[in-house]
Amino acid sequence: MSLDEQQVGQGDLSHLLSSFAEPAARARRRAPGVRVVTARRVVITLITLLVLGVVGTAAMLWHEGYRAYIIHTGSMSRELVPGDLVIDRPAKGQLKPGEIITFQHSPTDEGGLVTHRVVEVTQFGIRTKGDANDSADVWTIKPGWVHGSVEYRIPYGGYVSYFLQQPTGIGASLAALFALIFLWRMFFPPEEEDEQAEPPARRRSPAHAASAA
8 A cells, every 4th residue: 555545544534533523522512502591491481380370370269259358457466467468259158157258347338348257147237346356346247248258368468469559569570570581691691693613624635646656
């Protein structure tokens, strides 16, 4: 074998090895980007499912007649304290003593709603009392004045609900949203196009004709 033929053989072998090595090197260079994209998609999916779950549950409960009310006074302080948020289910069937209900104490709903405990149900109506009060309420309410029966209590949820209804609460919510977007962009930057040109493949050495003997 002549020297030129030996060089051609070595060139072919080098080209063959580089053809296997270059894809592996490109895969290693792109692996971090793939991991970032996968993590971003997982987080987006989880957040989307969480938001849809919360909104869907709230919509379903609202459709079934559940309502939320804020406790403003301490008349039920043994059970409910100011700042609590109560979730009422629709009042169905005959009310019983011991139930905590939310109601209006006049036909025209003057004076707002009250959340007290039922102490007596008679043919004339429903008598109520605040747990922290010494005596029963002066009014007797009709069953149609009852808005709901307390099902859940969320401590301090009333403060959050009231705050989010104020202009400062709306502004704080928007600021928190922008902060989350900023942190998201910081920890999960957008996928960048790999603009760097791929290294050119090694050229084969031109074959030289063997010298005639």
